[in-house]
Amino acid sequence: MKKIGICTLLVFVFLQITAQKYYTKEGVISFYSNAPLEKITATNTKATSIFDMETGAIEWAILIKAFEFKKALMEEHFNENYLESSKYPKSTFKGTIKNIQQIDFSKDGEYMTNIVGRLTIHGVEKEVSTEAKFTVSNGKIIGQSELTVLVADYNIDIPALVRDNIAKEVLINIEASYELLR
Amino acid sequence: MKYTLIIFLLCIGSIQVHAQDDLLSLLEDEEIVNYTIASFKTNRIINLHSIEHTGAGVLDVKISHRFGFISGGISELFGLDQASIRIGGDFGITDRFMVGFGRSSFEKTIDGFLKYKILRQSSGKRKMPFTASIFASSAIKTTRFQDPDRENLFSSRMYYTYQLLMGRKFSEGFSFQLSPTLVHRNLVKTSSESNDVFALAAAGRIKLSRRTSLNAEYIYVLPDQLAPGFKNSLSVGFDIETGGHVFQLHFTNSTSMIEKGFVTETTGDWADGDIHFGFNVSRVFSLKKSE
Numbered sequence: 214m215k216k217i218g219i220c221t222l223l224v225f226v227f228l229q230i231t232a233q234k235y236y237t238k239e240g241v242i243s244f245y246s247n248a249p250l251e252k253i254t255a256t257n258t259k260a261t262s263i264f265d266m267e268t269g270a271i272e273w274a275i276l277i278k279a280f281e282f283k284k285a286l287m288e289e290h291f292n293e294n295y296l297e298s299s300k301y302p303k304s305t306f307k308g309t310i311k312n313i314q315q316i317d318f319s320k321d322g323e324y325m326t327n328i329v330g331r332l333t334i335h336g337v338e339k340e341v342s343t344e345a346k347f348t349v350s351n352g353k354i355i356g357q358s359e360l361t362v363l364v365a366d367y368n369i370d371i372p373a374l375v376r377d378n379i380a381k382e383v384l385i386n387i388e389a390s391y392e393l394l395r
Numbered sequence: 396m397k398y399t400l401i402i403f404l405l406c407i408g409s410i411q412v413h414a415q416d417d418l419l420s421l422l423e424d425e426e427i428v429n430y431t432i433a434s435f436k437t438n439r440i441i442n443l444h445s446i447e448h449t450g451a452g453v454l455d456v457k458i459s460h461r462f463g464f465i466s467g468g469i470s471e472l473f474g475l476d477q478a479s480i481r482i483g484g485d486f487g488i489t490d491r492f493m494v495g496f497g498r499s500s501f502e503k504t505i506d507g508f509l510k511y512k513i514l515r516q517s518s519g520k521r522k523m524p525f526t527a528s529i530f531a532s533s534a535i536k537t538t539r540f541q542d543p544d545r546e547n548l549f550s551s552r553m554y555y556t557y558q559l560l561m562g563r564k565f566s567e568g569f570s571f572q573l574s575p576t577l578v579h580r581n582l583v584k585t586s587s588e589s590n591d592v593f594a595l596a597a598a599g600r601i602k603l604s605r606r607t608s609l610n611a612e613y614i615y616v617l618p619d620q621l622a623p624g625f626k627n628s629l630s631v632g633f634d635i636e637t638g639g640h641v642f643q644l645h646f647t648n649s650t651s652m653i654e655k656g657f658v659t660e661t662t663g664d665w666a667d668g669d670i671h672f673g674f675n676v677s678r679v680f681s682l683k684k685s686e
Contacts, residue, residue, distance in 0.1 A: 292432060
């Protein structure tokens with residue numbers, strides 16, 4: 214009887230450890246397009262992300278419609294003409310933090326990691342890799358990264374008429390403040 | 396025995412949790428309100444106002460032309476020899492409230508309007524099947540009075556239009572709008588014409604590509620309100636959007652580009668080739684920088 218009790222406890226403890234995951238629903242993703250005629254920025258503050266501190270698996274999901282632009286019409290065209298958000302409402306990333314073991318989540322500090330995975334934008338999936346910095350302080354974890362994507366890689370068509378207004382390469386900034394998933 | 400079974404089940408459960416490779420499914424998806432955007436390319440369909448609004452702090456300069464009747468033939472270069480123009484500007488005070496003004500060369504008319512969005516089509520957390528706006532405009536005809544001997548009051552120059560714009564984006568490719576309309580004319584030519592004219596406008600668009608669409612609008616004026624010879628307005632058009640510009644090219648039997656004119660004073664007959672070729676050019680300027 215006692216043995217069984219211990220066993221049950223062990224199972225729960227095991228569950229707790231393996232299920233150690235961090236998440237956010239308020240990740241910030243912004244992008245920057247620097248074209249000769251126009252500089253465009255947009256920010257999404259409702260990005261969802263989760264990672265597993267054991268396996269290093271990391272995932273992101275964002276709603277394209279949640280990007281906010283300075284100009285209302287730009288936001289409309291971004292959704293209507295470029296990202297086609299009614300057809301492809303979400304953009305996702307599924308990957309792995311390669312050297313997750315090097316992060317000591319119990320010790321404050323900055324840790325550089327490599328992340329590789331598959332990024333889906335506009336319905337097109339592409340392999341990407343980037344460096345990311347994880348900052349641990351007082352039990353809080355902040356992840357930061359940067360990524361450059363080619364607009365053409367994701368079948369986003371820029372008409373000749375506006376090719377001086379929209380950059381071919383877009384810089385994406387990623388920042389998330391993670392919380393322990395309970 | 397019972398306990399062993401429970402433990403066994405728990406273990407299975409833990410394995411399942413562990414084996415879950417779709418991490419995001421662990422987080423509950425928050426449902427959000429998804430407002431429909433871009434039911435039409437711009438805030439006009441052809442002559443009619445659409446359910447679209449000019450964004451807050453945005454000035455939309457509109458230059459519209461209607462050439463003469465195509466039935467004028469080669470001597471009039473199929474109407475291209477004449478042109479009537481309206482120069483105007485629309486301004487978004489908030490995303491739901493906009494104002495506009497304009498001046499038409501036809502009858503030297505000055506017009507102004509207010510438009511307020513009362514309902515927004517949405518899906519998700521809040522579901523609303525259509526978008527609705529209320530619209531009110533007034534117009535002042537500044538040409539000389541036809542009969543100078545009669546007592547002419549300034550109010551006789553005034554026209555008012557009230558509209559309810561109800562529209563729905565049925566799919567990416569198809570949007571449809573219905574607009575019950577009331578035009579009030581302070582002065583009419585003959586007693587057989589009514590001062591209040593009720594009409595029902597219907598309009599739709601078919602999106603041809605990401606940047607072009609085909610539009611049509613028809614305004615049915617309820618019978619026995621206008622003098623004989625006045626027709627219902629029918630227009631078909633084509634929109635091309637290029638970044639900050641929208642070009643609308645169309646064929647219409649209405650000469651006027653403002654409500655009181657195209658609803659109550661359309662004389663052209665499509666069957667006789669009394670069709671104007673025309674265009675609207677819209678250019679937006681962001682005056683206010685949002686935070």
